[in-house]
Amino acid sequence: MVDIMLYGLGGVGTAFLEKAIEEYDLKKWNIVRVVDSSSEIITITSFSKTDLETIIKHKRSEGSPKLNELQIDGTTEDAKTIMEFIMTNRLNLAIVDATANEAMLETQISAIKLEASVVSVNKAPYASNNENYVRELLASTLNGKVGIRGTVGADLGTPNELIRILNEYKNPSKIEIEGCMSGTLSFMCDELQKGKSYSKSVESAIKKGYPEPIPFMDFSGEDVRNKALILARLIATKYDIGFDNIKINHSSFIGGIASDEYCAEVKNLDKHSFTQRAPELDQAFQQRIEQAGEKALRYIANVKYSKAENSVSIDISLKEVDTSHGLYTLKGTDNMIVFNVDDKISSVGPGPGAGNETTRDAIYNDLNAIFYQKTAWNNNIYILLYILKKIDRDRESKAYSVSKVIQWYLTVLMIR
Numbered sequence: 001m002v003d004i005m006l007y008g009l010g011g012v013g014t015a016f017l018e019k020a021i022e023e024y025d026l027k028k029w030n031i032v033r034v035v036d037s038s039s040e041i042i043t044i045t046s047f048s049k050t051d052l053e054t055i056i057k058h059k060r061s062e063g064s065p066k067l068n069e070l071q072i073d074g075t076t077e078d079a080k081t082i083m084e085f086i087m088t089n090r091l092n093l094a095i096v097d098a099t100a101n102e103a104m105l106e107t108q109i110s111a112i113k114l115e116a117s118v119v120s121v122n123k124a125p126y127a128s129n130n131e132n133y134v135r136e137l138l139a140s141t142l143n144g145k146v147g148i149r150g151t152v153g154a155d156l157g158t159p160n161e162l163i164r165i166l167n168e169y170k171n172p173s174k175i176e177i178e179g180c181m182s183g184t185l186s187f188m189c190d191e192l193q194k195g196k197s198y199s200k201s202v203e204s205a206i207k208k209g210y211p212e213p214i215p216f217m218d219f220s221g222e223d224v225r226n227k228a229l230i231l232a233r234l235i236a237t238k239y240d241i242g243f244d245n246i247k248i249n250h251s252s253f254i255g256g257i258a259s260d261e262y263c264a265e266v267k268n269l270d271k272h273s274f275t276q277r278a279p280e281l282d283q284a285f286q287q288r289i290e291q292a293g294e295k296a297l298r299y300i301a302n303v304k305y306s307k308a309e310n311s312v313s314i315d316i317s318l319k320e321v322d323t324s325h326g327l328y329t330l331k332g333t334d335n336m337i338v339f340n341v342d343d344k345i346s347s348v349g350p351g352p353g354a355g356n357e358t359t360r361d362a363i364y365n366d367l368n369a370i371f372y373q374k375t376a377w378n379n380n381i382y383i384l385l386y387i388l389k390k391i392d393r394d395r396e397s398k399a400y401s402v403s404k405v406i407q408w409y410l411t412v413l414m415i416r
């Protein structure tokens with residue numbers, strides 16, 4: 001059983017709990033703590049399916065109710081003591097970060113220091129300026145102890161493909177990554193190409209729940225910048241390149257079309273207010289589509305590593321692509337990312353790059369990958385122990401045989 005502490009109960013976090021409820025009878029997952037931006041609820045045993053349903057219902061009810069206002073048996077006000085108990089006594093503990101908060105960097109670092117596993121769909125900690133902490137987390141990601149599958153391309157496995165490349169290729173002279181990494185912006189490009197106006201496309205993207213809580217994160221391209229930065233920093237961590245040396249050339253999705261004033265005004269707007277301002281860009285986007293003619297608009301990110309220059313660079317912009325380009329045929333929220341390592345090509349997608357369910361699946365895939373490795377390792381030890389015990393029984397060994405010492409050592413390993 002894996003004990004899970006879930007941070008974030010928005011679209012992704014509640015979708016995660018819904019799937020946990022479906023899978024609860026399999027006894028793989030045990031939710032022990034849920035936390036939102038202002039409150040938390042924790043239990044020393046495990047929340048039941050009914051408890052989790054109550055939490056979801058409470059969280060979805062009107063008036064932003066606090067989690068600690070909930071009456072659930074076995075929960076306690078003394079969260080700190082219970083936290084310490086759980087952190088030091090549970091063997092398979094995972095922190096799941098489904099927030100969009102950069103401050104979670106410290107929480108994730110504390111968790112790995114206490115040998116808990118971390119699964120994050122939250123990009124903000126990995127894009128933060130605290131290089132030492134980010135490097136530590138990314139080094140753990142390269143070792144398979146931290147899962148960040150959902151941070152780039154929802155459940156397509158983009159970071160995982162890069163991690164495979166970095167762990168498999170000994171000394172590549174170049175790595176090039178090119179792709180569409182935003183579900184929201186892929187959707188926008190597809191809708192515009194179908195002849196819908198910019199404002200109608202924004203409205204339906206928001207209705208479908210694709211954009212970030214502050215939509216400008218997507219429409220400025222900041223979200224794609226963070227995704228590309230995570231990939232670039234994974235490479236920089238592997239090859240010991242300073243984060244300050246990553247060159248970034250980034251132009252916004254609406255930047256070349258909207259004025260600087262407009263961008264500054266919509267920067268912090270919530271989904272509702274952002275939608276209200278969208279019609280102001282309809283005409284300019286219409287002209288941009290006409291200018292592209294037969295070509296399609298795609299918001300494309302490139303990440304390049306050169307061994308000769310010992311450098312990593314990022315380039316992001318809205319481009320026109322023709323029918324011969326691999327990204328021309330992308331539809332809906334699909335993302336696609338192509339990797340070129342010394343001219344050997346691999347890719348992830350096309351497939352959905354946004355959505356609460358697909359992002360929640362990314363969390364489960366990471367949890368399964370992290371804990372499957374541990375389980376497989378433990379199973380091997382069990383088999384070895386069984387064989388050693390059988391040998392001892394068969395030959396009436398002495399009290400301190402070599403085999404007994406190995407058995408003792410393996411048991412300690414397993415308990416750790």
Ligand SMILES: NC(=O)c1ccc[n+]([C@@H]2O[C@H](COP(=O)([O-])OP(=O)(O)OC[C@H]3O[C@@H](n4cnc5c(N)ncnc54)[C@H](OP(=O)(O)O)[C@@H]3O)[C@@H](O)[C@H]2O)c1
Binds near residue numbers: 008012038103183
């Ligand atoms: N939805 C997608 O398609 C998608 C795809 C890939 C990645 N992601 C990533 O998934 C994450 C969650 O997305 P979402 O759409 O579920 O966001 P959301 O609906 O805005 O939910 C965010 C949740 O985080 C909570 N929170 C904020 N700060 C916190 C803190 N310090 N400690 C604990 N909880 C905190 C919020 O609490 P309150 O409820 O109190 O406000 C809220 O419940 C984001 O990082 C996003 O980038 C989403």
